[in-house]
Amino acid sequence: MQHLVVMGVAGSGKTTVAVLLAERLGWTFAEADDFHPEANVALMAAGTPLTDEDRAPWLTSIADWLAQRDAEGVSTVITCSALRRAYRDVLRTGGGRVRFVHLAGDPQVIAVRMAARTDHFMPPSLLPSQLATLEPLEDDEDGVVVPIGTPPEQVVDEALRALGLAAAH
Template sequence: MQHLIVMGVAGSGKTTVAVLLAQRLGWTFAEADDFHPPANVAKMAAGTPLDDDDRAPWLATIAQWVSEADAAGRSTVVTCSALRRAYRDVLASAAGDVRFVHLEGDPELIGARIAQRTGHFMPPTLLPSQLATLEPLRDDEPGVVVPIGAPPEEVVEQALVALGLEGAAGTDGGLASGRGLDDGHAPD
């Protein structure tokens, strides 16, 4: 099975792009934020960046979920900031063919997006720490870098072409939801 991890800093459009990818491909969607334990959510909501000790069990849980989906014969699309290579290595250890879609864009655009969204626990004040933590996807990692300046549908098309995947054109747009789609979470 194939698994896409849509990665990038907060506000880069991970949820929007991931949902559209999952719809086009007919794959199961999951929002990595929904895998955070309550202590992580509270820490971020208070404006405190997570550290590696906070992230380790969260990343392991996501990788386990992907492996379980793989064993059940389901391909997936998962959002996850995956800011460091070490975090991506944990995610890439999941069963199946795991690839990354790194959404990259101008920090001013991303900051404006964060300022406009409501109902999300990630405050705009944490964007600088995410940008400082970000280790861009490297050539030896499985995946592609896609710019976010275009409308989401074009970003998805660019990602599909770069990945060599054909979208499920002509589908009813249905989405097999794993975790997170119907939780009222505002897309980033």
């Protein structure tokens, strides 16, 4: 089974792109934000960046979810910031082939997107800490970097092309 982790900083379009990828591939979708414990959501909503200690149970729960889907024979698409190599290493323990789709773009564009959101707990004030934490995919990591400057459908087209995947329909 394959598991795509759509990664990047807040406001990069992870959910929009991941939903479209899951629809095109016919794979199961999950939103990593739903795996956060309430304490993490409260910290972020208050403008407090998470520590590695805060993130550890969250990342483990995502990896466990991936392992369960893998055992069921289900390929997935999940969002997750996956900002550091160490975080991605945890996600890779989920089983199957875990691949990353890093959505990358201009921080100013991302900040404008974040400021326009009204339905998300992550405030724009945390973008600088996310950008400082971000470690780009390394050559030995299974993944692709996709620019976000085009409409979401084109971002998905580019991701599928770069991954060598064909849409289910």
